[in-house]
Amino acid sequence: MNRLDPELLQRSFVKLTATFPKRLTSLYMSLRMGHAPLNKHLHRIGKIESPHCPHCQRIEETVHHFLISCPFYQCERHILVNALGRKAFSISYLLTDPNATHLVRYINASGRLKTTFGEVLLPRKPPD
Numbered sequence: 001m002n003r004l005d006p007e008l009l010q011r012s013f014v015k016l017t018a019t020f021p022k023r024l025t026s027l028y029m030s031l032r033m034g035h036a037p038l039n040k041h042l043h044r045i046g047k048i049e050s051p052h053c054p055h056c057q058r059i060e061e062t063v064h065h066f067l068i069s070c071p072f073y074q075c076e077r078h079i080l081v082n083a084l085g086r087k088a089f090s091i092s093y094l095l096t097d098p099n100a101t102h103l104v105r106y107i108n109a110s111g112r113l114k115t116t117f118g119e120v121l122l123p124r125k126p127p128d
């Protein structure tokens with residue numbers, strides 16, 4: 001996964017999440033830091049045996065894999081791509097888009113992070 005500029009993220013993050021429900025803020029934070037409860041991270045912290053995606057053999061389940069490339073979520077991703085076009089394939093865009101609606105819908109529809117985050121509420125109102 002490409003490293004994002006930490007300082008830029010830090011600055012924009014406070015503004016970005018000002019209108020976010022709390023759970024959405026922690027979801028965003030965990031995705032940005034690579035600490036989302038996906039197998040690569042769970043393996044790193046010793047919670048599970050394998051870092052691999054539950055749906056793909058021998059491919060680590062990273063944030064990038066989950067959001068951008070895992071074929072298991074292609075229906076959910078199709079909706080994301082319809083809404084965002086090529087930007088749906090940019091991690092930096094997805095995790096800095098003030099209108100988090102599309103990403104949240106994708107994550108809710110995938111059900112993948114439900115154990116930790118439940119149904120993630122949408123932002124009350126996207127910031128201007």
Ligand SMILES: [Zn+2]
Binds near residue numbers: 054065
């Ligand atoms: Zn996969």
